[in-house]
Amino acid sequence: MMLHKNLIAGEWSGSTGTANINPSNTNEVVGEFAAATRNDTLTAIAAAKAAFPRWSRSPILERHALLKKAGDEILVRKDELGALLAREEGKTLAEATGEVLRGAQIFDFFAGEALRLSGETLPSVRPGIGVEITRDAVGVIGIITPWNFPIAIPAWKIAPALCYGNTIVFKPADLVPASSWALVDILHRAGLPSGVLNLVMGKGSIVGQTMLDSPDIQAITFTGSTGTGKRVALASVEHNRRFQLEMGGKNPFVVLDDADLQVAVDAAANSSFFSTGQRCTASSRLIVTEGIHDKFVSALTERLKTLVVDDAMKAGTHIGPVVDASQLKQDVDYIAIGRSEGAKLSFGGEVLERSNPGFFLQPTLFTEASNAMRICREEIFGPVAAVIRVKDYEEALFVANDTNFGLSSGIATTSLKHATHFKRNSEAGMVMINLPTAGVDFHVPFGGRKGSSYGPREQGRYAAEFYTSVKTAYTLA
Ligand SMILES: NC(=O)C1=CN([C@@H]2O[C@H](COP(=O)(O)OP(=O)(O)OC[C@H]3O[C@@H](n4cnc5c(N)ncnc54)[C@H](OP(=O)(O)O)[C@@H]3O)[C@@H](O)[C@H]2O)C=CC1
Ligand SMILES: O=C(O)CCC(=O)C(=O)O
Numbered sequence: 001m002m003l004h005k006n007l008i009a010g011e012w013s014g015s016t017g018t019a020n021i022n023p024s025n026t027n028e029v030v031g032e033f034a035a036a037t038r039n040d041t042l043t044a045i046a047a048a049k050a051a052f053p054r055w056s057r058s059p060i061l062e063r064h065a066l067l068k069k070a071g072d073e074i075l076v077r078k079d080e081l082g083a084l085l086a087r088e089e090g091k092t093l094a095e096a097t098g099e100v101l102r103g104a105q106i107f108d109f110f111a112g113e114a115l116r117l118s119g120e121t122l123p124s125v126r127p128g129i130g131v132e133i134t135r136d137a138v139g140v141i142g143i144i145t146p147w148n149f150p151i152a153i154p155a156w157k158i159a160p161a162l163c164y165g166n167t168i169v170f171k172p173a174d175l176v177p178a179s180s181w182a183l184v185d186i187l188h189r190a191g192l193p194s195g196v197l198n199l200v201m202g203k204g205s206i207v208g209q210t211m212l213d214s215p216d217i218q219a220i221t222f223t224g225s226t227g228t229g230k231r232v233a234l235a236s237v238e239h240n241r242r243f244q245l246e247m248g249g250k251n252p253f254v255v256l257d258d259a260d261l262q263v264a265v266d267a268a269a270n271s272s273f274f275s276t277g278q279r280c281t282a283s284s285r286l287i288v289t290e291g292i293h294d295k296f297v298s299a300l301t302e303r304l305k306t307l308v309v310d311d312a313m314k315a316g317t318h319i320g321p322v323v324d325a326s327q328l329k330q331d332v333d334y335i336a337i338g339r340s341e342g343a344k345l346s347f348g349g350e351v352l353e354r355s356n357p358g359f360f361l362q363p364t365l366f367t368e369a370s371n372a373m374r375i376c377r378e379e380i381f382g383p384v385a386a387v388i389r390v391k392d393y394e395e396a397l398f399v400a401n402d403t404n405f406g407l408s409s410g411i412a413t414t415s416l417k418h419a420t421h422f423k424r425n426s427e428a429g430m431v432m433i434n435l436p437t438a439g440v441d442f443h444v445p446f447g448g449r450k451g452s453s454y455g456p457r458e459q460g461r462y463a464a465e466f467y468t469s470v471k472t473a474y475t476l477a
Contacts, residue, residue, distance in 0.1 A: 004181045005034045006201055009047035010194025014040065018202075020178050023090040023321040024311040025356035030088045033177040036200040041169070041210040044198035048140040048167040049216050051195030056137040056165040058193075063114040063163055069190040071107030074100060074151075074183070081151065081182055086312040088178045089150055090320040090359070091275045093313055103155035103183070105442045106459075110159035113461065117164075130475045135468035137165030138242060139218030142211040144204070144232070145180070146224040147173035147323055148278045148381075154180050156442070157221050158187070158197065160463035168197045169217065171208055173224075175324060177201045204228065215239050221458070221466065222246070223280075226379075226451060233454065244455035244466050246280065246447060248379035249407035251437045252400035253283035254422065256393055256413040257291035263434050264292075264412035265299045270436040271410060272385035273307065273363040276319055278327070280452070281408045281430070281438035285376050286387045287396045293389050297346065297367055304347050304363050310354055322359040322382055331361055331382030338375040343386055344368040371399045379405070393418050401427045407448030410437040429453060 005012040014034025022028040036044070074081065082097030089096070119134040141161045145153045154172060161168050172180035184199040200207045208228075211217055212235035219242035222232045229245040236243035253271050255264045271283035288296050312320030322328040328351070335349050348362035361383055369376055369386035376386050390396045400409055409428035413419050419433045429448035430440065440446055445457035456465035 001029065001032050003032045003034060004177070006036050006040060006044070007184055007188055007197070007199040008040060008044045009198070018174065020088050020176065021324075022087045023323050024087070024313060024358045026358060027356065028087070030084070031178050033181065033201050035202040036207050037202075038206055038210045041200050041207050042214070044169045044200045045140060045211070045214050045216050047195035048169050048198055051193060052137070052139055052167045055167050055193060055196045058165065060114050060117060063165070064111050066187070066190050066192060067107050067111035067114060067159060067163060070187050071104045071111060073186045073190070074104035074107060078104065081179065083313065084182060085151055085179045086320070088176045089147060090312045090323055091278075092317050092320050095275055096312070099149060099152045102442050103151040106152070106155040107159050109443050109460075110163040113160070114163045124474060128477050130477060132473045132475070134471050134473070135164070135464060136471055138467060138469050139166065140216055141166045141168050141467070142217040142220040143168055143170040144208050144211065144220065144222045144224065145172050147175040148275070148280075150176040150179035151183055153223050154183055156446070156459050156463075158183070160467045162192075162197070164464060164467040166467055167195065169200060169211060170197065171200050171202070171204070171211060174201065174203050212236070217241065219243065219466065229454070242455075242466070244458070246453050246458065247451065248381075248405055249280045249282070249448065249452055250285060250377065250379055250403045250405045251281060251283045251408045251410070251428070252285045252287050252403070253409070253437055254396045254400055254411040255286065255288040255292060255296050256396065256411065256415065256418060257289045258414045259292060259412035260414060260434070261292070261295060261299055264296060265303055267410060267412055267432075267434065267436045268300055268385075269303050269307070271438055273304070273319055273383045275438070276322055276361075277383035277385070278323060278381055279438045281440065283410060283437040284380055284385050285371070285400075286385055287390055287399050288387055289390055289392055289396060293387075297387055301347050301365065304365060307363055309352055309360050309362060311356060311358065319363060319383060322361050325359060327381065328359040328361060331380060331384060334375055334378075334380040334382070334384060335364055338366050338369070338373065338384075338386065341373040341375065342368075343373060343375060346387075348383075371402055377403065397422065397425060401425075404451040405448070406450035407452035408432065408437040410435060429457075
């Protein structure tokens with residue numbers, strides 16, 4: 001089997017590899033991928049540093065053309081790349097192809113942004129002086145990504161970093177390197193100069209830690225767990241480095257008595273169980289008012305009975321496998337915790353056998369849960385949700401906001417008054433009305449509040465806040 005190597009200073013290198021396993025069929029090796037050492041990582045950082053002066057001053061048309069070319073190739077290959085993503089991560093083929101399409105759209109968006117770089121000119125408060133405000137590239141950006149969106153998250157970090165003239169050291173999750181490798185290969189062949197984008201696959205404890213410890217990385221953008229996010233933050237403060245964190249969620253989805261039941265059930269099923277619940281925007285707390293509670297639980301349970309859990313590549317599969325054995329153990333442990341805390345297991349909870357060996361888990365619904373339970377406070381990151389019964393909208397809003405996290409939230413209601421109040425008072429970065437809490441657009445800001453996020457927003461033109469440094473210049477006329 002071909003060894004997929006790291007890209008360091010424009011050269012593919014590396015010898016030892018780790019096998020990437022298909023979670024729908026653990027007998028299938030998706031590919032062999034090189035594991036970077038500490039020295040490889042240091043070489044990649046040095047290459048990115050050396051490439052920065054030239055790339056940060058590169059013509060905007062060069063950046064535009066490169067980003068456009070990459071987006072075009074991703075689009076043309078979306079079915080093949082979608083299949084690769086589904087095989088390595090386990091989301092369904094339809095979800096994976098949609099994610100690849102999103103990756104193409106992100107490159108297209110930032111190809112456009114490269115042509116729209118702008119600044120401001122203002123008069124000084126002192127007569128005869130002009131003020132110019134411009135944005136410079138930041139320097140070497142460290143990109144550390146998780147396993148759950150192996151092409152979209154790298155795309156929404158790499159595309160703006162390149163667009164604004166930064167160079168990159170990119171470490172994808174060790175569990176799912178294939179889609180990231182394909183993305184880097186596309187960018188490399190599109191003609192990126194040597195050293196501008198370096199790929200260092202391997203373990204977070206080696207590659208990631210070397211990046212955190214380096215004084216030559218000016219900014220780190222990270223998506224993943226709260227624990228690793230804290231390490232990124234502490235190391236970055238030590239190096240006076242800019243950092244941006246997207247971490248977990250415990251996102252609420254409120255269902256009010258006046259909701260359209262069909263809309264509420266569709267949105268809840270999507271939010272909590274699609275993509276196997278492995279989205280930081282997934283909703284794991286369904287907060288339901290008394291008048292609709294029983295009808296909602298019974299309609300959602302009927303829906304869950306129709307969802308097919310199977311191989312991500314099979315036509316007709318609604319929910320693919322959990323990503324690996326350790327995430328499956330975490331999900332199963334939380335199901336046991338929920339039961340021991342006194343929540344009622346209304347549906348699911350069983351690990352399933354399918355024709356191939358894989359990590360299949362039934363969508364799992366708890367009812368009679370309280371917001372104080374661990375299953376309602378800690379991120380599970382699997383197809384597990386808990387219904388919390390509340391008296392009215394006011395209690396629903398209080399419970400929705402009673403969490404350490406604040407990434408996304410949702411409400412199902414036909415009341416304009418409640419929808420408007422929820423939009424204004426939900427303590428989340430992204431609020432959805434009659435829509436799932438997950439599944440966001442690629443051209444608008446993405447990010448949360450409280451323990452979910454730190455630093456400027458990602459995506460859309462708001463991405464410029466992280467990937468550029470503002471300069472204010474005064475000129476005596
Ligand atoms: N917010 C989100 O979108 C996500 C949240 N999670 C949450 O995190 C839990 C655990 O998932 P996990 O994959 O372990 O998350 P991590 O936070 O460990 O992984 C995210 C990235 O950080 C890297 N990393 C790990 N340790 C270090 C380190 N010391 N220095 C620098 N980088 C490091 C990982 O490398 P590597 O994996 O290669 O070792 C990976 O590339 C999940 O169950 C879920 O609750 C997980 C994924 C996404
Ligand atoms: O919901 C989405 O579309 C994006 C989710 C995401 O970025 C994540 O789970 O990390």
